Amino acid sequence: MTPIVYTPVVGAAVERYSHIWRRARGIFLVPPQQDLIESILRTVPNREHVEAIVVTDAEAILGIGDQGAGGMAISIGKLALYTACGGIAPEATLPVMLDVGTDNEEHLRDPLYLGWRHPRLRGRSYDDFVGAFVTAVAKVFPRALLQFEGICAVLVADDTRPHPLYTLSGRLNILFSYISVVILCYLFLMRVEQNQRKVAEYAERLAFEQSERERSEMARRLAGGMAHLINNEMQVVMTRGHLLKHKLPEEARADIDAITDMAMQASSHTRKLLSYAEGGQQLHQRIDVRQLVQQVTDAWRHRLPEGIRLRLKIDAGTLVCDGDTSEMEQVLNGLLENAVEASVHAGEIALGLEAVDVDPSKADGLKPGRYAKITVRDHGHGMAKAVMGRIFEPFFTTRFAGRGLGLSAIYGIIQHYGGRIAVESAEGAGALFTVWWPQSTEDDAEIHDRIPPSDSENEERI
Numbered sequence: 001m002t003p004i005v006y007t008p009v010v011g012a013a014v015e016r017y018s019h020i021w022r023r024a025r026g027i028f029l030v031p032p033q034q035d036l037i038e039s040i041l042r043t044v045p046n047r048e049h050v051e052a053i054v055v056t057d058a059e060a061i062l063g064i065g066d067q068g069a070g071g072m073a074i075s076i077g078k079l080a081l082y083t084a085c086g087g088i089a090p091e092a093t094l095p096v097m098l099d100v101g102t103d104n105e106e107h108l109r110d111p112l113y114l115g116w117r118h119p120r121l122r123g124r125s126y127d128d129f130v131g132a133f134v135t136a137v138a139k140v141f142p143r144a145l146l147q148f149e150g151i152c153a154v155l156v157a158d159d160t161r162p163h164p165l166y167t168l169s170g171r172l173n174i175l176f177s178y179i180s181v182v183i184l185c186y187l188f189l190m191r192v193e194q195n196q197r198k199v200a201e202y203a204e205r206l207a208f209e210q211s212e213r214e215r216s217e218m219a220r221r222l223a224g225g226m227a228h229l230i231n232n233e234m235q236v237v238m239t240r241g242h243l244l245k246h247k248l249p250e251e252a253r254a255d256i257d258a259i260t261d262m263a264m265q266a267s268s269h270t271r272k273l274l275s276y277a278e279g280g281q282q283l284h285q286r287i288d289v290r291q292l293v294q295q296v297t298d299a300w301r302h303r304l305p306e307g308i309r310l311r312l313k314i315d316a317g318t319l320v321c322d323g324d325t326s327e328m329e330q331v332l333n334g335l336l337e338n339a340v341e342a343s344v345h346a347g348e349i350a351l352g353l354e355a356v357d358v359d360p361s362k363a364d365g366l367k368p369g370r371y372a373k374i375t376v377r378d379h380g381h382g383m384a385k386a387v388m389g390r391i392f393e394p395f396f397t398t399r400f401a402g403r404g405l406g407l408s409a410i411y412g413i414i415q416h417y418g419g420r421i422a423v424e425s426a427e428g429a430g431a432l433f434t435v436w437w438p439q440s441t442e443d444d445a446e447i448h449d450r451i452p453p454s455d456s457e458n459e460e461r462i
Contacts (some may be wrong), residue, residue: 010077014061017070018107018114026072026095030116031129038136044094051088052145053137054078055096057130059120061150068102069115074150086187094144098133100126147180215393230266237263286440287328289319289372293353296332308343315354319372320440327413328437334410335376335433342380342431350377355439366420371436379430388423 013020027044029037044050058071075095082088101118102108108117121129137146241260245253297312304310321328339349352375360368383391392411414421418438425431 011064013073014067014070017073018112028097028099030099031121034129034132037132041136041140049092050094050141050144051092052082053094054147054149056150057098057100066102066104068104068107069099072097078149234263234266287321287323287325289321290314309348311348311350313352319355321372321437322440323417331410339376339378342378347379370439372439374435377432382427382429383425384427
């Protein structure tokens with residue numbers, strides 16, 4: 001696009017610079033100021049941050065010849081390429097025009113011409129002027145890149161040498177032009193590589209998310225179909241059991257009760273499947289999460305095995321969420337049960353609750369807003385990465401006696417209420433489950449705490 005857009009636009013700007021000039025850009029230097037160049041350069045604001053300098057004398061710009069002071073437009077345009085392709089901040093660039101006069105009669109006759117109205121300086125005086133500029137730049141901007149642009153390299157005869165030599169300006173022009181081209185190409189290729197890497201990572205993430213959605217949808221359909229099928233069959237078993245109970249003698253009724261109880265337990269498992277498949281029931285209540293967490297913790301007092309300690313930390317303040325109390329209780333009990341089963345030896349389980357604000361830049365799948373953050377950490381045997389990728393699938397379990405329904409039901413419930421659950425683990429390092437449950441947004445959602453505020457960790461030995 002450079003030959004199509006950049007070249008004609010900058011070329012027109014160079015030719016008409018004195019007519020389109022609106023405000024000062026860059027630095028103009030003229031030969032009468034040769035002894036003041038260093039002091040002029042030191043007036044540049046924030047000069048310690050300057051990274052790139054493009055200088056020209058406008059003798060050979062874009063094939064349109066001597067353009068005098070209009071050459072400032074080529075310095076500005078070239079630095080724009082440094083910004084666009086190399087990422088250099090505009091305030092870190094400095095365009096410079098060495099206005100050594102012009103042989104363009106049209107510009108010299110133009111009353112609006114901004115440059116030094118003098119025939120173009122050549123020979124030793126020109127070389128001394130350019131040399132003074134380079135010396136001053138080396139002192140004032142020792143770490144900046146200096147590029148010569150549009151300076152004509154002229155072959156001259158030196159009476160003291162048997163062959164032609166380049167002038168000082170010509171040699172500098174060739175050297176710095178090659179260096180600037182190499183740097184621009186390197187910066188451009190680096191930018192292309194970074195963009196390609198970002199695109200590849202984004203495409204890989206999209207493909208993974210799509211695969212996860214498709215697999216989750218298939219699992220939900222399977223879970224929902226099996227839940228309805230099993231529930232219908234268990235209803236038949238329970239109905240027939242109740243009818244048969246009244247036809248059998250008293251000593252046989254205990255066996256019928258055992259059968260119907262088992263059928264009811266199987267039906268409760270189907271409700272877990274439905275919670276995963278349908279994302280929970282459409283029941284919304286106001287839940288005082290702090291109170292519910294305390295109640296669930298108290299209920300576990302007589303259930304934990306010997307040697308396991310429960311550490312509870314609840315932040316002060318009211319946490320009110322929308323949802324079904326029984327389903328949130330199912331989530332808490334399921335996570336604690338999973339932590340207990342993972343803690344095969346004596347150890348500690350940490351349960352935490354706090355209010356957090358999710359920033360839009362760090363939402364990671366959540367809507368920005370305020371959430372109740374529930375964490376359950378155990379110090380058990382942990383999980384491999386392959387296992388973590390499947391723990392929320394129905395029927396997947398690593399335990400011999402497990403059914404693989406607990407975490408999948410928890411996942412469905414949390415997803416239904418617009419929350420999120422995540423797990424962090426490594427083999428031998430335990431596991432950390434984190435739940436984000438949206439807080440109530442209603443103005444009148446005010447529940448007075450019946451739980452003493454906890455400024456420090458409350459530890460309980462169960």
